[in-house]
Amino acid sequence: MFGISDLPKFFLAFFLVMPLISILHEGGHVFFAWLMGGKNIKVSVGTGKPIFKWKMIEVRKYYFWYGMCTFENLKINQRWSNILIFGGGSLFNFLGVLAVMILVEEQLIETNMFTYQFTYFSLYYIFFALFPMPYPDGNYSDGKIILDLMQNKKFAVTERIFRVQWNAEKNQWHVLNHDQEFVEAFENEEEACSKAKEVAEKYKPSRVINVKDGEEKEIHNFPRVPL
Template identity: 40%
Template sequence: MFGFEDMWKFLFSFLLVFPLVVIIHQSGHLFFAKLCGCNVEIQIGIGKRLCKIGPFYIGKLYFFDGWITYKGLHQEKNGKVKRILVYLGGSIFNVTTIILVNSFILQGILSPNIMLYQFVYFSVYYVFFSLFPAEYTNGCPTDGQAVLKMIFNRRFEKDPIN
C-alpha cells in the first residue's frame, strides 16, 4: 500500500529517475541522427525554456516528457533504414540500459534496490509507449508509428524529420 512514507520515493523517481530515462531515450535519437549527419534539437520537459546544454533544451517542467526535432535527414539522401534507426534510437538506448542494469545486478556490481527497479520500470514504460503505433493529438507519430509509416511508404501529417 502506498503511504505517506513512500512520498520521498515517488518524488525522487518522478523528479530524477523519469527525467533520466527521458534523457537516455532522447540521447539514443541524438546518437543515430548524428550518425546520419543531421542537426538535432532536443527538448527535455515542457514549458518555458530554462537553459540549453549542448543540443538539449531544458524546459521549466523538466520531468514532463521530451521530444526531438531533426533537420537534414531526407529520405532520398539517407534511405529508409537510417531513418528507421533514428526513430528506434531512443528505444534502443533504453533497452540497452535495462540490459546493463540487470546484468550489473546479476554480476553483483549493483545491488538491487527500489531506485534501480523504478529506473527499469520507467524505461520499460517509456519503450512501450514510444513504440506503440499511434499518433498524438497534434498529428505527430510515436516512434513505432513513424517506423510503420516508413516501412509502408506513408506520409506523416506532421513529420518530425524535416
C-alpha cells in the same frame, strides 16, 4: 500497501528517474541522427518555457515530463536510416535496462529502489514510445512512424509543402495543398496564412510557403520529430 512513507519514492521516480530515462531516450535519437549525418541537432528535455540552454541541449520548466529531438538535412535519408533514428530512443532505453540487469546479476550494484524504478519506468517508456498511435498535437509515436516506414508509406518522413499564393488575376490569396490543388481563397493574406498553417499542422512533416511575384518564403515549419 501504499502509505505516507512511500511518498518520497514517487518523488524520486517522477523528478529524478523519469528525466534520466527521458534523456537516455533522446540520446538514442540524437546518436542515430548524428550517425546519419543530421545537421542542427537539438534536444529538448521537458516541456514548457525553456530555462536552460547549453549547445544542443535545452531544458524546459517541466523537465520531468516529455522531451523531443529535432534535426535537419540527413546525409543518409533512407527508409532504414529513419527507422533507426525513430527507434533509437527505445533501443537506448532497452540497453539501459539490460546494463542495469547485468550489473545487478554480476553483483556490481545492489538491487534498490532506484534500480527497480529505472527498470520499470524504462519499460513503461519503451511501450508507449513504440505503441503505434497518433497524438492530439498532430505528432505520431515513434512506433507509428516506424510502422508507416516499414509499410513504405513515404509521407511518414517526407515533407509536404503547402502554399499561400497570390493570384493577381482574381486579386485573391489562394491556399494550395501539397499536390498543388486549390483549397480555399481569401481576400486577406493573414487569413490565408492562418488557413494554410491549420491544414499543414495536420500533415507533419510540412512547411507553409508564401508565394508572391515568383518568390517563395517559408512562413512556418511543422517538423516530424522523434519523441
